[in-house]
Amino acid sequence: MPGVRSSRLSRAPDHPALSIAVTALIxxxxxxFLLRPATSAEALALERAVQQVSxxxxxxxxxxxxxxxxxxxxxxxxxxxxxxxxxxxxxWPVLVVLTQGEQTSRCEADIGQFLQTDLGxxxxxPLPTTGRGTEGxxxxxxxxxxxxxxEAAAATPAVAGLGEGVPTLIETIAGPARVTQGPxxxxxxxxxxxxxxxxxxxxxxxxxxxxxxxxxxxxxxxVTAAGYYAVVEETPDQPQCEAxxxxxxxxxxxxYPHIDHETVREAARSLAADTTEGAWLVTSTYDPHATIHLAxxxxxxxxxxxxxxxxxxxxxxxxxxxxxxGWLAFPDVWRIGELPSERDSVMFSRVQSFEIVAP
Amino acid sequence: xxxxxSPAPPSLPTLTDTAGPSRARLSSLDIARGLFLITSVTTVSxxxxxxxxxxxxxxxxxxxxxxxxxLFVTLSGVGLAFAYQNRPPARVTARRVIVLIVVGVIxxxxxxxxxxxxxxxxxGVLQLYAVLVLLSAMMHLVVRTARGWALVTMGxxxxxxxxxxxxxxxxxxxxxxxxxxxxxxIDGAIxxxxxxxxxxxxxxxxxxxxxGGAFVTAAAGTxxxxxxxxxxxxxxxxxxxxxxxxxxxxxxxAMLGTLFALIVEPFKRLWTPGFGLLTAALGLLIFTxxxxxxDVQSSRRGAARRFDRLTWPLVxxxxxxxxVYFGSHLLSAFLxxxxxxxxxxxxxxxxxxxxxxxxxxxxxxxxxxxGAAMILHHLRIYVRP
Numbered sequence: 001m002p003g004v005r006s007s008r009l010s011r012a013p014d015h016p017a018l019s020i021a022v023t024a025l026i027x028x029x030x031x032x033f034l035l036r037p038a039t040s041a042e043a044l045a046l047e048r049a050v051q052q053v054s055x056x057x058x059x060x061x062x063x064x065x066x067x068x069x070x071x072x073x074x075x076x077x078x079x080x081x082x083x084x085x086x087x088x089x090x091x092w093p094v095l096v097v098l099t100q101g102e103q104t105s106r107c108e109a110d111i112g113q114f115l116q117t118d119l120g121x122x123x124x125x126p127l128p129t130t131g132r133g134t135e136g137x138x139x140x141x142x143x144x145x146x147x148x149x150x151e152a153a154a155a156t157p158a159v160a161g162l163g164e165g166v167p168t169l170i171e172t173i174a175g176p177a178r179v180t181q182g183p184x185x186x187x188x189x190x191x192x193x194x195x196x197x198x199x200x201x202x203x204x205x206x207x208x209x210x211x212x213x214x215x216x217x218x219x220x221x222x223v224t225a226a227g228y229y230a231v232v233e234e235t236p237d238q239p240q241c242e243a244x245x246x247x248x249x250x251x252x253x254x255x256y257p258h259i260d261h262e263t264v265r266e267a268a269r270s271l272a273a274d275t276t277e278g279a280w281l282v283t284s285t286y287d288p289h290a291t292i293h294l295a296x297x298x299x300x301x302x303x304x305x306x307x308x309x310x311x312x313x314x315x316x317x318x319x320x321x322x323x324x325x326g327w328l329a330f331p332d333v334w335r336i337g338e339l340p341s342e343r344d345s346v347m348f349s350r351v352q353s354f355e356i357v358a359p
Numbered sequence: 360x361x362x363x364x365s366p367a368p369p370s371l372p373t374l375t376d377t378a379g380p381s382r383a384r385l386s387s388l389d390i391a392r393g394l395f396l397i398t399s400v401t402t403v404s405x406x407x408x409x410x411x412x413x414x415x416x417x418x419x420x421x422x423x424x425x426x427x428x429x430l431f432v433t434l435s436g437v438g439l440a441f442a443y444q445n446r447p448p449a450r451v452t453a454r455r456v457i458v459l460i461v462v463g464v465i466x467x468x469x470x471x472x473x474x475x476x477x478x479x480x481x482x483g484v485l486q487l488y489a490v491l492v493l494l495s496a497m498m499h500l501v502v503r504t505a506r507g508w509a510l511v512t513m514g515x516x517x518x519x520x521x522x523x524x525x526x527x528x529x530x531x532x533x534x535x536x537x538x539x540x541x542x543x544x545i546d547g548a549i550x551x552x553x554x555x556x557x558x559x560x561x562x563x564x565x566x567x568x569x570x571g572g573a574f575v576t577a578a579a580g581t582x583x584x585x586x587x588x589x590x591x592x593x594x595x596x597x598x599x600x601x602x603x604x605x606x607x608x609x610x611x612x613a614m615l616g617t618l619f620a621l622i623v624e625p626f627k628r629l630w631t632p633g634f635g636l637l638t639a640a641l642g643l644l645i646f647t648x649x650x651x652x653x654d655v656q657s658s659r660r661g662a663a664r665r666f667d668r669l670t671w672p673l674v675x676x677x678x679x680x681x682x683v684y685f686g687s688h689l690l691s692a693f694l695x696x697x698x699x700x701x702x703x704x705x706x707x708x709x710x711x712x713x714x715x716x717x718x719x720x721x722x723x724x725x726x727x728x729x730g731a732a733m734i735l736h737h738l739r740i741y742v743r744p
Contacts, residue, residue: 016602016651023606027644030613034625034637035423038416041536044624048533245532 042245046338049243050295050351056089058158058184064092066221066276069206071268073227073260074101074194075145076325079304080282081226083294083352085158088277091221093158093185096209097145098202098264100138103194106328107137114327120317121326122147133194142178142189144324149187151320155303162187172208174201179214186215197260202267222277224354225268227261230254230284232342239286246285246293246351252342253284254349272357279357284340290353295338301350305336321348385587386670387650388441392434392680393673394645397725399427400687404724406704406717407695415564418537418628425627426638428484429576431684433642435488436495436580437587440508443499444588452496458744459489466685470692478552485685487565489744491577498578505585509608512578516619516632519571523623523631534624537561542568542629564628572630579612579639583646587654598655605647613640675736676729682742683728691724 039047068091072078075097085093106114107128117123125143130136150163161182167189168179178189188209192201206223209215232255239247265281272279283290296304305322309315312333317323322334330345337346340353402424405413413424463485468474470483502511523535530539537543538561546554546566555563563569583605590601613636616625620633627634653666676683694703707716710723735741 016599016655019603019606020648020651023609023647024644026610027613027640030617030637031426031641033617034426034620034634035421036419036625038411038418038420038422041418041534042532044419045532045534045536243533 045245049245050293052295052297053083053086054297055086055156056158058160061092061216064218065090066219067091068093068222070095070224070226071264072097073197073264074099075141076328077227079321079348080228080352081224083296084224084280084354087294088222092216092218094209094215095187096205097189098192098197098205099194100191101141101194102133102138104328108132116326120323122324124327148321148324155300158184160184170212174205174208177208179212181214195260197263199263199267202264206271220275222280223268223271223275224280225265226282227264228256228282228347229261229265230340231257235286240288241286253286254340254342254345254347256347269357272359275359278359280354281357283353283355285351285353287353287355289355291356293351293353295351305334305348307333307336385591385654386674387646387653388437389674389677390653390670391646391649392677395430395434396676396680396683399684400725400728401721402427403688403691404721406707406720415627419624419626421626426641429638430642432573432576433580433639434646436577437584437646439495439577440581440584440588443496455744456489456493459485463489466689470689478557480555481550481553482555482563482565484565487570487573490570491574494574495577495581505582505589508578508582508585512575512582513615515578516575516615516636519632520619520623540629542566562628569630572632572635575632575635576639579636580642582608583643587650602651602655605650609640609643609647612636612643616640672733675733678741679732679735683732687724687728
């Protein structure tokens with residue numbers, strides 16, 4: 001490189017400006033690549049261990065390769081499987097809401113205790129002051145579901161048209177079903193009874209859904225059980241998971257052993273054999289059976305779960321989910337975090353984990 | 360400090376100066392340093408609250424502020440090629456290194472305000488620079504060509520990348536953290552409480568491990584220095600050939616840096632090899648552009664004297680780079696950390712008519728250091744270890 005030989009002199013560039021311009025462009029690009037926001041070691045490790053999924057534009061039934069049944073125990077659980085929805089962009093998603101969540105305690109107590117409209121939460125319509133199991137409670141939850149899907153569609157086109165579409169009421173073998181079709185997906189709302197789900201009733205709901213004329217005749221490719229389920233007592237003291245950053249030893253998964261979630265999970269597991277991609281069961285990062293971990297992008301998570309301020313008591317609810325489902329939140333607001341966390345009470349984390357049951 | 364005894368020439372000779380081709384000084388390095396120092400002095404004199412991009416991230420991440428010192432190291436690397444091309448006596452190097460280390464320890468103590476001898480920090484930017492001088496001097500005993508230094512640069516970067524990758528793969532979470540990094544182990548074992556933040560931060564950004572990465576950056580600059588030296592005093596065709604080689608070397612550093620950064624996360628705290636090469640590429644680009652304009656184009660167009668007059672202030676600044684770089688850091692730290700509100704803010708407010716306190720303090724700092732450098736240059740006084 002240093003020796004300048006006379007035989008090479010004729011190769012000296014006549015337009016050094018061009019050489020410099022090309023070099024400058026390359027260095028500019030690599031410098032931009034070098035500059036990056038500050039992040040912690042844990043956040044970087046997580047970024048490397050977990051694949052981030054992005055929303056796809058959605059596809060028509062004609063171009064879809066198969067059906068993706070997303071079994072949702074209650075209206076609001078759907079967010080826990082949002083990455084599975086986005087990951088399966090080759091499939092036609094059908095959101096099957098199995099119950100109407102009418103047993104929530106938020107319909108029993110003084111709603112004012114849980115609803116913080118001054119912090120940006122939307123009041124449910126109608127105000128569910130009529131008690132658990134009432135029509136008002138059902139309507140409030142379903143209206144929240146519709147509003148959430150309407151607004152979420154702006155960030156996730158796959159669910160476009162589900163929230164604001166005109167539903168059709170259809171009598172099925174699993175009871176009356178409210179069916180809404182969008183250009184890229186369908187929504188089926190059943191009423192199998194909050195806290196009353198059984199394996200048989202879930203199987204019946206799946207059969208009824210597949211039998212609907214509104215659902216494209218496509219092979220059943222994937223079933224997702226969209227109900228977060230974790231039992232903290234079952235987590236070992238020294239958790240073993242795929243990557244240590246997914247199960248920090250100083251924390252535990254958010255404890256949520258809801259009976260309906262467990263039922264849907266086991267029902268989906270038993271349906272794996274009827275699919276080609278298997279069953280995806282929402283679980284925690286600590287679950288040694290979790291085989292895939294997917295993350296919403298930070299911006300999408302912010303869109304859904306954003307809070308303005310760090311104090312849950314005073315933080316403004318700016319995320320769509322926080323705003324619309326805020327009246328159902330516990331312990332005070334839907335706590336946000338990278339991983340499900342017992343310490344920080346995070347259930348709807350940015351990273352979502354699935355146990356995949358092979359067909 | 361040294362005073363150059365010969366009378367001041369009317370202008371600095373450029374690459375193709377026919378008066379003394381073999382001894383002609385490459386003014387492009389001084390000008391590149393001058394341009395760099397304008398950036399350095401202005402960024403160090405920013406009043407609080409400093410924006411995010413003018414702060415060092417606590418661990419991972421790279422901000423504009425992180426790039427400033429590596430630019431200095433790159434250009435210093437170019438200068439080391441010039442300094443050690445003719446093998447100065449070992450005692451000169453020994454004196455340089457000792458002075459830099461002693462002054463560095465005092466500078467670090469004053470800059471940080473930590474003067475407890477029991478836990479006095481022994482590392483710092485000047486000490487890092489001292490080790491680079493020593494390494495460069497020793498390496499020049501066996502490697503004195505651009506090709507050799509290019510191989511040293513790439514070999515060191517590759518070796519460090521493999522070592523960092525191996526280390527990171529053994530960390531619990533798979534990436535280096537303040538709790539799991541080679542600096543914590545090596546610097547911690549050697550320096551103990553005499554390392555950065557008395558060891559409480561789990562690493563030393565100017566420790567022995569970081570010096571490895573800084574050496575890559577300096578070596579990239581030294582390679583460029585040898586490329587430029589090979590063309591010193593030669594024809595404009597040779598100079599243009601050297602320019603093409605500088606461009607090629609800059610691109611090689613940028614590409615290799617990108618590749619290594621994909622393997623080991625680039626960040627300043629440990630001066631990882633990818634970080635070292637990518638920042639070096641930026642420094643080399645600055646040097647190459649100035650080399651082209653000053654040492655190739657100006658003489659080609661026969662406009663050397665006009666260029667010399669125009670660039671004299673930058674040369675003046677660049678030739679006292681050590682004084683201006685470290686002096687401005689020390690003075691700004693003193694003015695920013697003392698007083699309530701700080702002296703810096705008071706000065707800025709008093710001169711607010713210059714366009715606001717922020718701009719006023721920046722301009723004043725720049726004027727002060729630039730003015731001092733020009734006076735010293737006029738008197739041919741240069742602060743060197």
